[in-house]
Amino acid sequence: xxRYTDFDRGFIHARAAQFRDQLERHLAGxxxxxxxxxxxxxxxxxxxxxxxxxxxxxxxxxxxSTQLQQLALIADRYDRGYAHFTTRQxxxxxxxxxxxxxxxxxxxxxxxxxxxxxxxxxxxNITSDARAGIAHDExxxxxxxxxxxxxxxTLHPEFAFLPRKFKIAVSGSREDRAALAWHDIGLExxxxxxxAVGFRVLVGGGMGRTPIIASEINPFxxxxxxxxxxxxIVRVYNRFGRRDNAYKARxxxxxxAEGQAFFDAVNAEFDAILQHDVDGDAQLITQAEFDRVAxxxxxPEAVQALPDLEPGLRxxxxxxxxxxxxxxxxxxxxxxxxxxxxxxxxxxxxxxAPGDVTSAQMRSAAEMAQRYSCGELRVTHDxxxxxxxxxxxxxxxxxxxxxxxxxxxxNIGLVTDMIACPGGDFCALANARxxxxxxxxxxxxxxxxxVFDLGDIDLHISGCINSCGHHHSGHIGVLGVDKDxxxxxxxxxxxxxxxxxxxxxxxxxxxxxAFAADEVADAIEAVLxxxxxxxxxxxxxxxxxxRLGLEPFQSATQAVRRRTARTPHAPDAAPNxxxxxxxxxxxx
Numbered sequence: 001x002x003r004y005t006d007f008d009r010g011f012i013h014a015r016a017a018q019f020r021d022q023l024e025r026h027l028a029g030x031x032x033x034x035x036x037x038x039x040x041x042x043x044x045x046x047x048x049x050x051x052x053x054x055x056x057x058x059x060x061x062x063x064x065s066t067q068l069q070q071l072a073l074i075a076d077r078y079d080r081g082y083a084h085f086t087t088r089q090x091x092x093x094x095x096x097x098x099x100x101x102x103x104x105x106x107x108x109x110x111x112x113x114x115x116x117x118x119x120x121x122x123x124x125n126i127t128s129d130a131r132a133g134i135a136h137d138e139x140x141x142x143x144x145x146x147x148x149x150x151x152x153x154t155l156h157p158e159f160a161f162l163p164r165k166f167k168i169a170v171s172g173s174r175e176d177r178a179a180l181a182w183h184d185i186g187l188e189x190x191x192x193x194x195x196a197v198g199f200r201v202l203v204g205g206g207m208g209r210t211p212i213i214a215s216e217i218n219p220f221x222x223x224x225x226x227x228x229x230x231x232x233i234v235r236v237y238n239r240f241g242r243r244d245n246a247y248k249a250r251x252x253x254x255x256x257a258e259g260q261a262f263f264d265a266v267n268a269e270f271d272a273i274l275q276h277d278v279d280g281d282a283q284l285i286t287q288a289e290f291d292r293v294a295x296x297x298x299x300p301e302a303v304q305a306l307p308d309l310e311p312g313l314r315x316x317x318x319x320x321x322x323x324x325x326x327x328x329x330x331x332x333x334x335x336x337x338x339x340x341x342x343x344x345x346x347x348x349x350x351x352x353a354p355g356d357v358t359s360a361q362m363r364s365a366a367e368m369a370q371r372y373s374c375g376e377l378r379v380t381h382d383x384x385x386x387x388x389x390x391x392x393x394x395x396x397x398x399x400x401x402x403x404x405x406x407x408x409x410x411n412i413g414l415v416t417d418m419i420a421c422p423g424g425d426f427c428a429l430a431n432a433r434x435x436x437x438x439x440x441x442x443x444x445x446x447x448x449x450x451v452f453d454l455g456d457i458d459l460h461i462s463g464c465i466n467s468c469g470h471h472h473s474g475h476i477g478v479l480g481v482d483k484d485x486x487x488x489x490x491x492x493x494x495x496x497x498x499x500x501x502x503x504x505x506x507x508x509x510x511x512x513x514a515f516a517a518d519e520v521a522d523a524i525e526a527v528l529x530x531x532x533x534x535x536x537x538x539x540x541x542x543x544x545x546x547r548l549g550l551e552p553f554q555s556a557t558q559a560v561r562r563r564t565a566r567t568p569h570a571p572d573a574a575p576n577x578x579x580x581x582x583x584x585x586x587x588x
Contacts, residue, residue, distance in 0.1 A: 135334075137175055346417065474495045
């Protein structure tokens with residue numbers, strides 16, 4: 001993990017002190033709400049449906065056991081004993097009183113954490129592949145580049161007030177586990193024919209009411225020049241992005257509207273920065289700076305190649321367990337170092353919302369990381385935790401510890417490993433609740449034999465069109481919509497985030513009018529029954545949807561609606577139609 005320097009620590013402590021001063025002036029009545037609001041947002045503080053919400057940055061998903069212990073302490077002392085991991089590798093607290101916000105920021109700064117730029121119209125937390133640096137299919141380790149991007153973008157004076165929020169994802173593996181094409185900018189590390197490292201640059205992706213897959217703007221930017229190229233992209237967006245209409249302010253709208261003209265403007269800006277760099281002001285990454293940052297991301301001293309024995313199928317007690325065998329199959333992943341594995345701790349279990357963890361579970365995960373994973377964890381895009389450095393000969397111990405802490409559900413990549421936003425139970429933007437639906441689906445597919453038979457399925461749930469649950473990219477997507485004050489849900493099929501090695505990520509397609517809340521689980525069950533009946537041998541769900549098309553699944557779900565004699569009493573919103581009026585405009 002990156003080791004903070006004295007400058008880094010001084011910076012975040014100064015930021016925490018600055019926020020304390022701003023908060024105290026606001027609470028004393030000398031700093032008005034309109035003036036305080038952008039300041040708290042820049043530090044990750046929202047005001048949600050019931051209480052303030054703090055979003056804590058976990059840069060590119062890397063988290064130490066010490067940091068997770070501190071987050072557990074904050075959950076107990078200031079929140080309600082739990083927190084929530086997000087799809088953007090952050091962590092959220094939902095119940096911290098605003099009057100105690102500065103105390104929390106001091107505790108975060110004490111362990112090199114903060115909430116800077118987890119909100120607001122700026123460059124948000126840089127995200128990456130949770131298996132960065134350990135993946136067996138990795139071409140280039142993205143972590144040093146992610147850290148350089150984090151330092152470059154943090155409080156960048158030119159890009160502090162963009163037309164809208166801005167998200168960058170980076171990956172260096174053959175399989176895209178960072179959903180690059182769904183971001184404002186996606187960066188794919190690769191090597192050219194000579195072995196030189198560079199970036200394939202994608203721009204203009206995003207979800208929301210207008211889902212768009214990013215387009216390639218440059219097939220290869222040398223790594224030394226990537227900050228200059230990003231500066232050119234964001235500068236053109238900052239200059240020409242819409243500021244008169246929040247629904248059209250994202251860069252995806254500008255790229256779609258201008259097409260090649262946008263690409264030409266970016267490349268012209270890039271060339272101009274390089275050509276006029278007479279004083280060395282262009283943000284070229286030097287080899288010395290890269291080496292300084294990269295030293296933090298070497299293989300831990302304790303990690304050395306070992307005999308790569310196949311892990312046994314017996315627990316420490318000596319009993320053969322099918323559950324352990326399934327856990328090895330779904331939660332244990334190949335590793336670049338011989339004799340080691342990466343292990344996913346499933347944060348998806350009955351009785352808790354997807355991504356939620358209690359303070360006790362945080363402490364258990366931190367202890368497991370300290371004992372078995374060189375003190376390091378990762379937050380995944382799928383709202384789980386990952387131990388990146390686990391010896392093969394300690395897998396049985398890790399399994400027993402994970403089982404005791406509630407992390408051993410063998411469902412990674414299966415239908416119950418679902419993504420879900422907090423929805424209407426917490427978010428003021430939501431049209432419908434996500435958590436009760438996720439709970440119903442988890443309970444319905446509690447039979448592991450059935451879940452394993454269904455195989456790989458990405459199920460994503462969003463409570464509103466802002467798409468925090470990434471429903472567009474789910475093999476099965478569920479979107480909450482409001483109809484005259486009632487909760488209804490659209491179902492989409494065939495979406496992809498790129499992680500299934502498909503030729504190209506695509507948004508899912510709606511399979512018909514929305515379903516009432518009590519129809520959704522039956523409709524999804526009808527979809528899955530159709531898949532079981534019509535799949536080819538060994539055919540995955542997403543491949544069956546692509547082969548069969550939507551019609552058989554539409555027919556099956558319409559039969560559900562006919563059985564319940566329910567008909568939507570209002571037409572579904574068109575994809576580009578603005579949502580109903582909101583009580584806040586802070587956004588996700």
